[in-house]
Amino acid sequence: xxxxxxxxxxxxxxxxxxxxxxxxxxxxxxxxxxxxxxxxxxxxxxxxxxxxxxxxxxxxxxxxxxxxxxxxxxxxxxxxxxxxxxxxxxxxxxxxxxxxxxxxxxxxxxxxxxxxxxxxxxxxxxxxxxxxxxxxxxxxxxxxxxxxxxxxxxxxxxxxxxxxxxxxxxxxxxxxxxxxxxxxxxxxxxxxxxxxxxxxxxxxxxxxxxxxxxxxxxxxxxxxxxxxxxxxxxxxxxxxxxxxxxxxxxxxxxxxxxxxxxxxxxxxxxxxxxxxxxxxxxxxxxxxxxxxxxxxxxxxxxxxxxxxxxxxxxxxxxxxxxxxxxxxxxxxxxxxxxxxxxxxxxxxxxxxxxxxxxxxxxxxxxxxxxxxxxxxxxxxxxxxxxxxxxxxxxxxxxxxxxxxxxxxxxxxxxxxxxxxxxxxxxxxxxxxxxxxxxxxxxxxxxxxxxxxxxxxxxxxxxxxxxxxxxxxxxxxxxxxxxxxxxxxxxxxxxxxxxxxxxxxxxxxxxxxxxxxxxxxxxxxxxxxxxxxxxxxxxxxxxxxxxxxxxxxxxxxxxxxxxxxxxxxxxxxxxxxxxxxxxxxxxxxxxxxxxxxxxxxxxxxxxxxxxxxxxxxxxxxxxxxxxxxxxxxxxxxxxxxxxxxxxxxxxxxxxxxxxxxxxxxxxxxxxxxxxxxxxxxxxxxxxxxxxxxxxxxxxxxxxxxxxxxxxxxxxxxxxxxxxxxxxxxxxxxxxxxxxxxxxxxxxxxxxxxxxxxxxx
Amino acid sequence: xxxxxxxxxxxxxxxxxxxxxxxxxxxxxxxxxxxxxxxxxxxxxxxxxxxxxxxxxxxxxxxxxxxxxxxxxxxxxxxxxxxxxxxxxxxxxxxxxxxxxxxxxxxxxxxxxxxxxxxxxxxxxxxxxxxxxxxxxxxxxxxxxxxxxxxxxxxxxxxxxxxxxxxxxxxxxxxxxxxxxxxxxxxxxxxxxxxxxxxxxxxxxxxxxxxxxxxxxxxxxxxxxxxxxxx
Numbered sequence: 001x002x003x004x005x006x007x008x009x010x011x012x013x014x015x016x017x018x019x020x021x022x023x024x025x026x027x028x029x030x031x032x033x034x035x036x037x038x039x040x041x042x043x044x045x046x047x048x049x050x051x052x053x054x055x056x057x058x059x060x061x062x063x064x065x066x067x068x069x070x071x072x073x074x075x076x077x078x079x080x081x082x083x084x085x086x087x088x089x090x091x092x093x094x095x096x097x098x099x100x101x102x103x104x105x106x107x108x109x110x111x112x113x114x115x116x117x118x119x120x121x122x123x124x125x126x127x128x129x130x131x132x133x134x135x136x137x138x139x140x141x142x143x144x145x146x147x148x149x150x151x152x153x154x155x156x157x158x159x160x161x162x163x164x165x166x167x168x169x170x171x172x173x174x175x176x177x178x179x180x181x182x183x184x185x186x187x188x189x190x191x192x193x194x195x196x197x198x199x200x201x202x203x204x205x206x207x208x209x210x211x212x213x214x215x216x217x218x219x220x221x222x223x224x225x226x227x228x229x230x231x232x233x234x235x236x237x238x239x240x241x242x243x244x245x246x247x248x249x250x251x252x253x254x255x256x257x258x259x260x261x262x263x264x265x266x267x268x269x270x271x272x273x274x275x276x277x278x279x280x281x282x283x284x285x286x287x288x289x290x291x292x293x294x295x296x297x298x299x300x301x302x303x304x305x306x307x308x309x310x311x312x313x314x315x316x317x318x319x320x321x322x323x324x325x326x327x328x329x330x331x332x333x334x335x336x337x338x339x340x341x342x343x344x345x346x347x348x349x350x351x352x353x354x355x356x357x358x359x360x361x362x363x364x365x366x367x368x369x370x371x372x373x374x375x376x377x378x379x380x381x382x383x384x385x386x387x388x389x390x391x392x393x394x395x396x397x398x399x400x401x402x403x404x405x406x407x408x409x410x411x412x413x414x415x416x417x418x419x420x421x422x423x424x425x426x427x428x429x430x431x432x433x434x435x436x437x438x439x440x441x442x443x444x445x446x447x448x449x450x451x452x453x454x455x456x457x458x459x460x461x462x463x464x465x466x467x468x469x470x471x472x473x474x475x476x477x478x479x480x481x482x483x484x485x486x487x488x489x490x491x492x493x494x495x496x497x498x499x500x501x502x503x504x505x506x507x508x509x510x511x512x513x514x515x516x517x518x519x520x521x522x523x524x525x526x527x528x529x530x531x532x533x534x535x536x537x538x539x540x541x542x543x544x545x546x547x548x549x550x551x552x553x554x555x556x557x558x559x560x561x562x563x564x565x566x567x568x569x570x571x572x573x574x575x576x577x578x579x580x581x582x583x584x585x586x587x588x589x590x591x592x593x594x595x596x597x598x599x600x601x602x603x604x605x606x607x608x609x610x611x612x613x614x615x616x617x618x619x620x621x622x623x624x625x626x627x628x629x630x631x632x633x634x635x636x637x638x639x640x641x642x643x644x645x646x647x648x649x650x651x652x653x654x655x656x657x658x659x660x661x662x663x664x665x666x667x668x669x670x671x672x673x674x675x676x677x678x679x680x681x682x683x684x685x686x687x688x689x690x691x692x693x694x695x696x697x698x699x700x701x702x703x704x705x706x707x708x709x710x711x712x713x714x715x716x717x718x719x720x721x722x723x724x725x726x727x728x729x730x731x732x733x734x735x736x737x738x739x740x741x742x743x744x745x746x747x748x749x750x751x752x753x754x755x756x757x758x759x
Numbered sequence: 760x761x762x763x764x765x766x767x768x769x770x771x772x773x774x775x776x777x778x779x780x781x782x783x784x785x786x787x788x789x790x791x792x793x794x795x796x797x798x799x800x801x802x803x804x805x806x807x808x809x810x811x812x813x814x815x816x817x818x819x820x821x822x823x824x825x826x827x828x829x830x831x832x833x834x835x836x837x838x839x840x841x842x843x844x845x846x847x848x849x850x851x852x853x854x855x856x857x858x859x860x861x862x863x864x865x866x867x868x869x870x871x872x873x874x875x876x877x878x879x880x881x882x883x884x885x886x887x888x889x890x891x892x893x894x895x896x897x898x899x900x901x902x903x904x905x906x907x908x909x910x911x912x913x914x915x916x917x918x919x920x921x922x923x924x925x926x927x928x929x930x931x932x933x934x935x936x937x938x939x940x941x942x943x944x945x946x947x948x949x950x951x952x953x954x955x956x957x958x959x960x961x962x963x964x965x966x967x968x969x970x971x972x973x974x975x976x977x978x979x980x981x982x983x984x985x986x987x988x989x990x
Binding site for chain 2: 163252430574
C-alpha cells in the first residue's frame with residue numbers, strides 16, 4: 001500500500017511545530033512511520049499527542065490514584081467509570097472540562113461541554129439521569145464576567161433542558177483568579193443494569209464501522225490542540241471558529257437511538273466523537289481491541305464542500321457517534337437510526353492489520369499503527385519547584401487584624417457573608433435548569449447534595465435505592481495549600497453526600513491547573529494529586545474517571561489550582577435521606593465535630609478584609625471519617641432530622657442556611673473558648689450541624705459518644721430569629737434578604753461586590 | 760381505560776407521564792408520533808419536552824406528525840386530550856386550543872414550583888373553584904397570549920381552568936404569572952371541555968417522593984369521568 005507523499009521532508013517538521021508537536025515528538029512520528037508523514041498523519045498525531053488527548057504531562061502523577069474498590073465495575077481508561085449500586089443496578093459517571101471554548105463563547109462552550117460528557121455516559125450503555133456543573137468566574141463587577149456567567153448558565157440550561165436530563169447540582173465561585181480563564185466543568189451520571197455495560201473496544205475483522213448522527217463540518221477543527229493545550233492571550237477572539245456548536249435535539253435522538261441499538265444487541269462497540277473527532281474515537285477503539293481500521297473519508301457525510309481528508313479526520317462537529325457492527329446486523333442497526341431520524345453511514349471496516357488506514361477514495365492519505373496514536377504519546381516528567389508564596393501565606397497570622405466584636409458588628413458581618421457571591425443563594429442559577437425531569441430528584445438543588453431515586457421511570461423497574469451526588473472544590477484552599485486543599489475538596493464532597501444520607505462510593509475529578517511546563521504550576525498539580533490520593537486511600541473512595549485541564553492561564557497568570565471532585569454516594573433506602581432545613585420548633589441542635597481557631601483562607605478574610613491568605617484549616621482524615629460515619633448512622637436510624645455541613649462562612653452561615661431553608665429560627669450557644677470571629681466564621685473542617693427531636697436527644701448523644709466523635713449540644717430550633725448567645729442575633733427576614741437576592745442583582749449589574757463588602 | 764402518551768422526536772416527559780399513571784395504578788402506553796391509529800386508547804396525553812428541538816416555533820413541526828391527524832379526530836369525537844407544557848404548545852399550533860405561548864417575560868427558562876388556582880373545570884380536572892394546587896412549571900415559552908375577543912370568550916365560557924396565583928390563592932395586582940402570561944392563564948380547555956392544555960407539569964407531583972401529590976387529580980379525574988359516561 002502506497003501512501004500519498006503530500007509533504008516534503010523540509011516542510012513536514014515546520015507544519016508539525018505549527019500544529020503543536022515538539023521537534024522531539026515529530027522525530028518520534030518519523031521513527032514510527034519510517035518515512036516523512038503525510039498532512040493527515042501529522043494532524044492526527046498532533047491532536048492525539050496533544051496534552052488534552054494524551055495526558056502526557058499528567059499521566060505519571062495520576063498513577064497515584066487508587067482506582068479499585070468493592071463498588072467499581074469500570075475504572076479509568078474508558079469513556080466513563082462505572083460503579084455498582086446494588087440489586088444489579090450500575091451508575092456510570094464522569095466529569096470533564098470545557099473551559100477554553102467557554103471563555104471564548106460561553107453559551108456554546110458550556111452547552112457542548114454538557115453534550116460531550118453526556119455522550120461519554122450513554123456510550124457506556126447507561127441512560128443519562130443527572131448533570132452537575134462546577135463553574136468558576138471572575139467577580140461579576142465586570143461586564144465581561146457577567147456575560148460569561150449568564151451565557152454559560154443559559155448554555156447548560158439550553159442543552160440540558162432540551163435533552164431531558166435533569167441538572168441537579170453543582171457549585172460556582174467568583175474569584176479574580178478566574179477572570180481571564182473561567183472554568184466550566186460538567187459532570188454527567190447515567191444509570192444502567194450491570195449486564196448492559198458496554199465498552200468501546202473494536203473487534204472482529206470484517207465488521208463495519210458505522211458513523212451515526214450529525215454531518216461533519218469544519219467546526220472545532222483542532223479544538224483540542226488550539227484551545228485546550230495553549231494559554232490565552234489577546235488573540236483569543238481569533239479562536240472563535242474553533243468553538244463547536246451544539247444541537248441538543250440531535251443529541252436527544254442519539255441517546256434514544258444508541259440505547260435502543262445497545263438493548264437490541266446490535267453493536268460490537270460504541271464510542272463518541274469528542275476531542276480530535278473521528279481520529280480519537282476510532283484510534284482508541286482500535287487500539288483497545290488490538291485491531292486495525294480502514295476508513296474512507298469520502299463516505300463521511302459532509303456539511304461543507306471541498307473538505308480535506310485531515311479536516312474530516314479531526315473535525316469536532318458535535319453529536320456524532322461511531323459504532324462497530326457485524327455485517328449481518330447492519331440493516332437492523334441502520335433501521336433503528338432511521339426510526340429516530342438519524343443519519344447512519346458505513347465509513348469503513350475493522351481489519352486484522354493493527355493499522356489505522358485513511359483513504360480518500362483510492363488514495364491512501366494516512367497509514368499508521370493504530371496503537372501509536374492512542375498510546376505512544378510521549379510521557380513527560382515535568383520539573384517541579386515549590387512556589388515561594390506558599391510559605392509566605394502560611395505564615396500569615398489573622399490575629400494581627402482588627403476584627404468585629406460587638407453583636408451589631410458581628411451581625412453585619414454575618415449578613416455580609418450571606419450576601420457574598422460565593423455563599424449566597426444559587427436559586428437564580430438552578431431555576432434556569434430543569435432539575436426534576438425523570439421525576440427521580442428527591443432532594444432538589446439548594447441543599448448539600450442532590451438525591452436521586454434509582455429506577456427506570458416509565459420504562460421498567462423502580463427501586464427503593466438512591467444515590468446522593470455532589471461536586472466540590474474550594475480553589476482558594478488549593479492555592480494556599482494544594483495538598484490539604486485537594487483533600488478538603490474530597491472531604492467536603494463526601495460530607496455533603498453524607499448529610500443527604502449517602503455512603504460515599506467513588507469519585508470522578510476534573511483537574512484544572514495552569515501551564516504544567518512551569519515548575520511552580522506543576523508542583524501545585526503534583527501536590528494536589530498526592531493530597532487527593534492520600535485521602536482517597538484513607539477513606540477507600542476510588543477515582544473511577546476524570547479529566548485534566550492544563551494551560552488555564554491568561555497573560556501568564558495561572559488560575560487557582562482547582563481539582564474539582566464529583567462524588568457519588570449510595571443510599572440503600574431512599575426514605576433514609578436527609579435535608580439541611582431545620583424542621584420543627586423545639587428540635588435540638590447538635591454540632592458534630594469541633595471548632596478551632598482557624599481563619600486562614602476563609603470567606604470571612606476575603607469579605608471583611610479583602611485577603612486571600614493564611615494557613616488553610618487542618619484536616620484530620622480519621623476524624624473526618626468518624627464524623628461522617630456517625631452522622632450517616634444517625635440519619636439511617638432516623639434520629640437525625642436535618643444535617644448541614646460547615647463550609648464557607650463557618651458555623652454561623654451553616655446555621656443561617658438551615659434557618660432560611662426551614663423558615664424557622666434557632667437559639668444557639670456555642671461552647672467554645674475561641675475569639676468570636678473564629679468561632680462564628682472560622683472554617684474548621686469535619687463539622688456537621690444536625691438536629692433531632694427533643695425526645696431523641698439523649699439517644700443521639702449516646703450514639704455520638706459510642707462513635708467516639710467530639711460533639712456539643714448547641715441549642716434549639718424555634719422562633720423567627722437566629723440568636724447565637726452573646727455574639728449576635730438576626731431576624732429570619734434579614735437573613736433571607738441578605739441571602740436570596742445577591743446573585744440576580746450582580747448579574748443585572750445592579751450591585752457591585754464592593755458594596756457588599758461594605759455591608 | 761388506557762392512556763396513550765404520544766412520543767415525538769424530542770419529547771422528554773413521556774416516561775414521567777407513564778410513570779405517574781403506573782404509580783396511580785392506571786394503564787398507559789407509548790404512542791409513536793408516526794402511528795396513524797389511536798385504536799384502543801381512551802385518553803391521549805401530549806407530554807412535555809422539546810418536540811423537533813422546538814425549532815421554528817415550539818410545537819410548530821410536531822403538529823404535522825402523522826399521529827396528529829388522529830389526535831384531532833379523536834378530540835373532535837369528544838375523546839379526552841391533555842397537553843402538558845410542550846403538549847399545550849402543540850395543541851395551540853394544531854388549533855385544538857386558542858392562543859399561543861410566547862417566550863417568558865424576562866427571557867429566562869423557569870423551573871419552579873408555583874401555586875395555581877382552579878378557576879374552571881373540564882374532563883381532566885374538576886375540583887372546587889378556588890382550590891390552590893402546587894405544581895412545578897418548567898419552560899422557556901409559557902407566556903400565554905390571545906386576542907381580546909378570545910380572552911373574553913375563554914372567561915365567559917369558564918375555559919380558563921387554571922391561573923397562576925399567590926400562595927394564598929389571591930391574584931397579585933400586577934399579575935402572579937412568573938412567565939408574564941396574559942390574565943395569569945396557566946391552563947385552558949376547549950368549549951367542550953375534553954381538550955385541556957396547561958404549562959405546569961402535574962406528572963411531577965404524583966409520587967410524594969418527588970415532592971407532592973397535587974398532580975394526582977389531573978390523571979384520576981378523567982378516569983372517573985369516563986367511567987361515569989360508560990356506567
